[in-house]
Amino acid sequence: MTRSLRTRLLVGIIGGMTLLLIIFSIIIHTVISRALLRQFDTSLVSTAQMLAASVEQDDGKIEMEFEDQQMPEFQSNKHAIYYQLWSLDGIIIAKSPSLDTDVLPLFGGSLGEPVIQPLELKNGQPGRAVGLKFRPRIADSDDKDYRQRKKGQALTLVVAKDAGDLQYQLRFLSSLLLIASVATITLSFLVAALVVRQGLRPLNSIAVEIAAIREDNLTARIGAEHVPTEIAPIKNRLNELLSRLEASFDRERRFSADVAHELRTPLAGIRSTIEVTLARVRDANQYKTALSDCLAIVEVMQTMVNNLLMIARFDACQATSRQEEIRLAEMVNFCWRSFSERALQRSILFENRVPAGITCESDSDNLSIVLSNLLHNAVEYADKAGRIWTTAQKVPASASLDVSRGSRDDSVEITVANTGCKLTRKEVSQVFDCFWRGDSSREDAGVHCGLGLALVQRIIRTLGGSVIAELQAGGVFLVRITLPVRRE
Amino acid sequence: MRLLIIEDYRPLQASLTKGLREAGFAVDTTRDGQEGLWYAMSNEYDVIILDLMLPGVDGLTILTKLRAKGRKAHILILTAKDTLQDRIKGLNLGADDYLVKPFAFEELLARVRALLRRSYREKNPQINVQDLRIDLTTQRVWRGREEIQLTPREYVLLEYLALRVGQTVTRTDIWEHIYEFNSCAASNVVDVYIGYLRGKVERQGKPPLIHTIRGRGYALGAQS
Numbered sequence: 001m002t003r004s005l006r007t008r009l010l011v012g013i014i015g016g017m018t019l020l021l022i023i024f025s026i027i028i029h030t031v032i033s034r035a036l037l038r039q040f041d042t043s044l045v046s047t048a049q050m051l052a053a054s055v056e057q058d059d060g061k062i063e064m065e066f067e068d069q070q071m072p073e074f075q076s077n078k079h080a081i082y083y084q085l086w087s088l089d090g091i092i093i094a095k096s097p098s099l100d101t102d103v104l105p106l107f108g109g110s111l112g113e114p115v116i117q118p119l120e121l122k123n124g125q126p127g128r129a130v131g132l133k134f135r136p137r138i139a140d141s142d143d144k145d146y147r148q149r150k151k152g153q154a155l156t157l158v159v160a161k162d163a164g165d166l167q168y169q170l171r172f173l174s175s176l177l178l179i180a181s182v183a184t185i186t187l188s189f190l191v192a193a194l195v196v197r198q199g200l201r202p203l204n205s206i207a208v209e210i211a212a213i214r215e216d217n218l219t220a221r222i223g224a225e226h227v228p229t230e231i232a233p234i235k236n237r238l239n240e241l242l243s244r245l246e247a248s249f250d251r252e253r254r255f256s257a258d259v260a261h262e263l264r265t266p267l268a269g270i271r272s273t274i275e276v277t278l279a280r281v282r283d284a285n286q287y288k289t290a291l292s293d294c295l296a297i298v299e300v301m302q303t304m305v306n307n308l309l310m311i312a313r314f315d316a317c318q319a320t321s322r323q324e325e326i327r328l329a330e331m332v333n334f335c336w337r338s339f340s341e342r343a344l345q346r347s348i349l350f351e352n353r354v355p356a357g358i359t360c361e362s363d364s365d366n367l368s369i370v371l372s373n374l375l376h377n378a379v380e381y382a383d384k385a386g387r388i389w390t391t392a393q394k395v396p397a398s399a400s401l402d403v404s405r406g407s408r409d410d411s412v413e414i415t416v417a418n419t420g421c422k423l424t425r426k427e428v429s430q431v432f433d434c435f436w437r438g439d440s441s442r443e444d445a446g447v448h449c450g451l452g453l454a455l456v457q458r459i460i461r462t463l464g465g466s467v468i469a470e471l472q473a474g475g476v477f478l479v480r481i482t483l484p485v486r487r488e
Numbered sequence: 489m490r491l492l493i494i495e496d497y498r499p500l501q502a503s504l505t506k507g508l509r510e511a512g513f514a515v516d517t518t519r520d521g522q523e524g525l526w527y528a529m530s531n532e533y534d535v536i537i538l539d540l541m542l543p544g545v546d547g548l549t550i551l552t553k554l555r556a557k558g559r560k561a562h563i564l565i566l567t568a569k570d571t572l573q574d575r576i577k578g579l580n581l582g583a584d585d586y587l588v589k590p591f592a593f594e595e596l597l598a599r600v601r602a603l604l605r606r607s608y609r610e611k612n613p614q615i616n617v618q619d620l621r622i623d624l625t626t627q628r629v630w631r632g633r634e635e636i637q638l639t640p641r642e643y644v645l646l647e648y649l650a651l652r653v654g655q656t657v658t659r660t661d662i663w664e665h666i667y668e669f670n671s672c673a674a675s676n677v678v679d680v681y682i683g684y685l686r687g688k689v690e691r692q693g694k695p696p697l698i699h700t701i702r703g704r705g706y707a708l709g710a711q712s
Contacts, residue, residue: 260568261568261569262568264568264570264588264589264590265497265500265568265589266497266499267589267590268497268500268568268589268590268591269497269499269500269503270499270590271590271591271592271593272499272500272503272504272507272590272591272593273499273500273502273503275503275507275592275593275594276503276504276506276507276510276593277503279507279510279593280510293499293502293503296499297499
């Protein structure tokens with residue numbers, strides 16, 4: 001199957017036209033040749049009947065009323081008519097001078113019913129012959145009462161005629177039809193090529209517009225004016241695709257710009273710290289302080305890059321997850337270990353309210369990243385001498401907040417909460433955005449890169465759950481995770 | 489020369505403050521936009537180094553408010569935002585210079601000094617008052633062929649007088665441009681430092697360069 005629409009259309013149109021022309025030519029040829037043959041045969045039969053009418057029987061003797069010499073068509077010439085007359089017993093009674101020494105085949109149907117058959121004449125020309133059985137008139141009966149006319153013995157008359165002209169006409173007709181067909185096909189090919197080209201022009205113009213769209217110019221849309229209705233859906237779908245592409249590229253670009261922007265500030269910090277330190281000779285302690293400062297910045301940058309990588313992996317669904325039974329209370333305690341010292345420094349009280357028996361099936365590595373991130377945030381953002389607590393409970397399927405998932409299984413709801421939240425409700429709704437930071441006027445501006453909660457959201461999504469952040473009365477910041485007890 | 493740094497990223501703020509102080513500037517510093525605006529409104533700064541993304545009030549708002557109030561301080565925007573639009577917007581809102589992070593500290597220093605020279609309509613980085621020569625870039629001072637060794641504070645005082653050569657500079661001016669906001673120096677410290685400076689700069693047998701304008705302040709230059 002050819003791939004070019006143009007070729008396919010042309011082949012279809014020209015093939016169809018050729019087929020139709022052949023069929024019509026055959027029909028025309030058949031109809032005309034039949035009509036010509038019938039006409040030829042009618043004339044032959046009437047000649048035979050005329051001849052038969054001129055034969056009479058006079059006292060047993062058969063006579064023909066006309067003289068051959070007076071009928072030039074019976075003479076030997078190019079368009080001669082041949083006849084031959086037989087008695088019932090097959091004796092040749094008469095024959096035309098044109099026959100000369102030849103004889104015509106003897107045939108004839110029943111009495112008065114002429115029979116026609118093709119034959120080859122003496123000069124090799126095709127011809128047609130009619131055989132007629134008849135009873136001649138009795139000679140003296142015609143001037144008496146017509147009704148008492150008597151008929152003589154049955155005779156057979158065969159009349160033949162050269163059909164060369166007829167054949168010529170038919171051949172001419174065939175040639176005419178062939179030439180007309182070829183001419184029509186040639187002309188229709190030209191017309192069809194023109195029409196197809198015109199018809200496909202909108203496709204070409206769309207192709208040109210698409211070709212002009214580059215990855216740095218995705219705002220362009222296919223605007224081809226007067227697009228045929230058949231192509232309009234393609235154009236619309238392509239434009240929709242472009243819109244999606246543009247949005248996606250914009251997101252990527254914004255993300256890259258954000259990453260670059262976020263890396264610039266710590267880089268500026270490192271560079272400036274090093275340059276200022278190197279500007280003069282200092283004592284060892286000052287160098288130590290500068291190096292510690294740089295190390296702290298590098299650690300933050302490293303966390304940021306790691307988080308970015310993980311976010312990219314979870315976004316691309318490349319992260320693998322296992323399925324195992326997790327005892328939530330134990331996991332919370334395990335994750336808390338890393339932050340207990342910091343909590344002590346800030347006099348923060350931690351309370352793990354997760355019931356001992358509560359479990360869920362999920363990926364322990366990923367879930368521990370989630371809990372660690374949430375606890376880390378809580379330790380950093382809770383007010384001094386504030387409180388942090390975690391809870392977990394099983395939620396029956398019917399009572400599940402996450403109706404949209406329509407899961408039949410129970411789910412488990414884990415919350416991590418801390419006091420001392422200074423965010424507004426609007427700000428709380430933004431906490432899962434990449435690089436979003438809360439009140440950066442706090443002491444440790446620049447220590448957090450604003451990716452922890454974004455990563456939490458990605459991981460929970462991959463684990464088949466959902467996560468929301470809430471601001472509760474008394475400045476309590478609460479993150480609520482809903483996970484299926486068993487993943488499908 | 490007195491500077492204000494409004495920068496919320498602590499490591500950068502700390503190193504900039506340290507570096508600029510070591511370069512002889514009186515530096516006030518804050519990480520909060522609101523506080524930064526208050527500092528800028530209530531003091532005479534020669535140059536303000538301003539980050540754009542700040543907690544409280546953002547940098548462009550601070551810039552707009554300062555210019556609306558007619559504050560003349562030279563403002564250098566220091567930011568990670570590097571697009572052409574960002575630069576144009578910052579400069580159009582009245583910033584005098586724009587530096588993208590990360591940057592070389594030397595470049596920041598050079599730009600701050602260039603802004604200072606613009607503040608005092610002095611294009612030449614060397615100021616000559618009779619045979620006194622002050623190199624603003626290297627911060628070295630000569631009287632004739634002899635180099636004068638000054639302490640950072642003495643140098644800053646001399647530089648300020650030199651930038652306003654021929655003008656009467658009040659004690660308040662000196663105080664405001666040389667001492668930091670949190671400075672706990674005594675009120676007569678200006679007179680004390682003028683005394684130190686005279687001791688090092690003036691030469692016997694040559695006309696005095698530092699003049700006391702009674703009841704008003706001091707002036708550097710030949711007495712007319």
